Amino acid sequence: MKYVIIGGVAGGAGTAARLRRMDETAEIVIFEKGKYISYANCGLPYYIGEVIKERDKLLIQTAASFKSRFNTDVRVNTEVTAIQPAEKKVTAKCSVTAEVYEESYDKLVLAPGAFPVRPPLLGIDGEGIFTLRNVSDMDAIKQYVHSGGIRRAVVIGAGFVGLEMAENLHHLGLEVSIVEKVSQILPPLDFNIAAIVQQHIRAKGVRLYLDTAVSAFERQDGEVSVKLGNGDSIEADIVIMSVGVRPDTRLALAAGLETGKSGGIVVNEFLQTSDPDIYAVGDAIEFPNPFTGKPGPAYLAGPANKQGRICANNLVAGNVQKYPGSISTAIVKVFDMTVGIAGMASKNLQKEGIRNIVSTTHGGSHAGYYPGARQLTIQIAFAPVSGRLLSAQVAGYEGTDKRLDVLASIIQRNGTVYDLAEFEHAYAPPFSSAKDPVNIAGFVADNILSGRMKVIYPCDISRLEEDTLLLDVRSPAEHDRGGIPDALNIPVDELRDRLHQLPADRKIVIYCQVGLRGYLAQRILMQSGFSRVYNLSGGYRLWEIYQEACYQLQAEDCGCFQPA
């Protein structure tokens, strides 16, 4: 059996390695148009930032090492220019020798990846404007950064890679600005969670221009003037365009393979394209989203690697293993913080017409009495009746990745908020509390679903009816340090004795610092004849961050959530 694979990075190289383990006698050829195969794509920003010092560490395999280990014929610098499905052949061109030749296959695997979007803006092809996708891009950026006089960087696009680039350029000592066209960083996240990280980025001295479009670039006097949609401009010595990627479907389209609505190569559940002898994996494919059923991409290394393994199994044994799809788990380190998501953010669920309830909770990374504990924030979205967990977003420091991984494993297996409540985590003081933040998220969701707790969200505060009473149940000292304007302060511990001070006929919105005391207060009021009592989800801590984010946008609210 002869396998030809187009693309030698995550999906392609992974498919080849697994193919070899499954079939020692197969003939395997990989075509890679770049100079390198199987390199550490996700490490590129960190080599630019000199966090990773040795370039060789990114080059995990070479054509020679892949040949000796996997007996695979790896042809780098060789682009496949056409597929002839009828003849089961591809046409390849070596960029070094300019040789053009055909290669036959029994089965073909497409792993062409994606290419960075370069919007058609005036001046975008000028000097000093880069995208980052592969080792050559990385080398070019690194060389330019060290070419002398490079002090100011503008990163356009505040997605995962954009933020990594911003951090790494900042780490090199550059003045960094980030320009993002929507009103928050990390567009797959909900506004509140993004807001937490925005605050952190700004505190590090990076300028953040949100809700800001770029209209053009002008090169003059050795610098780039980044023209903004509002008429302003930012002067930079280097610009990194990081506004997303698009699946590279050129070969697939030319070969008549089916592509889909989201622009990716269509595959069935066995990763087989519309031509039964051609399979496809990685960034170039689209696949039904587990929540909506609608096809979409997952531009992520983890899914690409898993697809490679499954694709090889199906090639060798004949469609034996289904790919279950991706819940799009993603994470990013942003200076000292970590933030990530698994599943579909509430705003996107809403867009798809999927009803969901949101709850935001804060908890310690580990036991509060053990040194070094930091607060982390978990925001979950879940189905109103079943309690099925639809997404989780986590932002914090130590232990953020852990909670996200646990939540992802539960989302992936169609778990509910009750599974969060029951989750039996590994507890000792350096690692967690007797009730993990994941448990707390589950407990609170359970309280919401059962009607024991009615919640209201930060963005609802500016839209409250005139006669609503805001009740701060924190201590007077906390209240004095800052609170939501016009709130009455009755500490929860005094509430039972001061019920007469509250109007039974008015709507009451309670808040405390994180939400726990607010909940206790709510339980007291709800059982004492007060019928319209709401607790602010995420507490004052989240509202304060939310307010700051709205202030920065010069907006009254974000409009993300509907009132409870």
Add this chain to the structure above:
Amino acid sequence: MKYVIIGGVAGGAGTAARLRRMDETAEIVIFEKGKYISYANCGLPYYIGEVIKERDKLLIQTAASFKSRFNTDVRVNTEVTAIQPAEKKVTAKCSVTAEVYEESYDKLVLAPGAFPVRPPLLGIDGEGIFTLRNVSDMDAIKQYVHSGGIRRAVVIGAGFVGLEMAENLHHLGLEVSIVEKVSQILPPLDFNIAAIVQQHIRAKGVRLYLDTAVSAFERQDGEVSVKLGNGDSIEADIVIMSVGVRPDTRLALAAGLETGKSGGIVVNEFLQTSDPDIYAVGDAIEFPNPFTGKPGPAYLAGPANKQGRICANNLVAGNVQKYPGSISTAIVKVFDMTVGIAGMASKNLQKEGIRNIVSTTHGGSHAGYYPGARQLTIQIAFAPVSGRLLSAQVAGYEGTDKRLDVLASIIQRNGTVYDLAEFEHAYAPPFSSAKDPVNIAGFVADNILSGRMKVIYPCDISRLEEDTLLLDVRSPAEHDRGGIPDALNIPVDELRDRLHQLPADRKIVIYCQVGLRGYLAQRILMQSGFSRVYNLSGGYRLWEIYQEACYQLQAEDCGCFQPA
């Protein structure tokens, strides 16, 4: 409704707090025989070790704060001496005033906890010999440590708390020895995983006496002589007995409540005892183990807290929520390392007649090219046919707790090794690799179950048939640095060209450093006419640690596993 709760720490205080939130009008009385309620039990060793500096941080609630927040009548220093179930009354005695009185209840909750085992050894009640269970014990130990001339400590029992005490006393500058009667530390773990941590403990300068019983204590010249079963003795200034706990069932037994085979109070799935008006939670109860169905305890803070919540729900609403049982997830920091388990170790599954396959894999805590990655080891046990995950043990540094939590969440929900393979983790270079160590564990288990990989274990090596060929497929440089004696060295990358050097009729046991290259080599051989080919699970890395542990025990092998 009047609730009386006996015991004011994890289970009892948790039940009370939840009861109040569920029922604002209930009368709630807590009796706590000690001076403190709701304190941070798990933090006690760290206050002794001065890792936690402020004693107040351990005292999370006081009787007064609990009263004002939860309107609960907390009576500390008050022991319940008897229960009269027929009259629905308890008899209580205040240790301060010596007052004895009765208190009636509608529903009673038992949360008496467990007490430390003090074996009936000669001299055990002498000066300088302590157990650690509560704040008073902690204060006594701390005072003694600082009473002058305390230089040498012996910790008896190498369970979770014993190791925490050893580390904390070492942290204070004491010379520490640990004496454990079985042949490994952390008896709930399998030998191999314990061995990894033993090596680390010894490297820190702590003396570890395994397979060593204590026969008596002798006090002379201001020191304690710890007499060992083998006739030796260890001189110490302080001794910590940490040989386990037993459920405190004295009140329950006297009241005629049913207790079970494991010695705990019997409860039904709603945490109700044999008296329908009495519920019980925490260390004192026994509950069916999810794997064996046999009742047993879970001396763990997490389950106690979860039980408190469920117990309160059932008290208020009438047996509405089942407690699902505990998979006994446990973790401990041991100096720079972390080690833990979820589910039932292979040796214990074997004892219960539950067939299981073991696989040990090593992986980076995060991407190898990103600074600071360390190897961690995952050992899983799974069912031979279904692949159901029965336990996971993880030992390593950064990210060990994360992998254990993910594995626990999958075990708890009856997941399989295929769920590990599919697990969609949060990947960016500082947090993981594109294939997480959890995925790798799943991939390898899948290979074992499908027959693609036959494994052999470190303890099998000393029992191999005479004519078995040991094949080291690492590089010559690795081979020269150390290997299993009498192995032939053919690097995996040369194997295809040197097949003629291998005897087709002999059993071949392959090993590499961690197991991956061994697997590749095995695939080549199995597809090239070699029929009896095994790969060493966990590779040379695990075998070396295993050998060292056997050498320390002066044993040839541990006898834990059966040959594959």
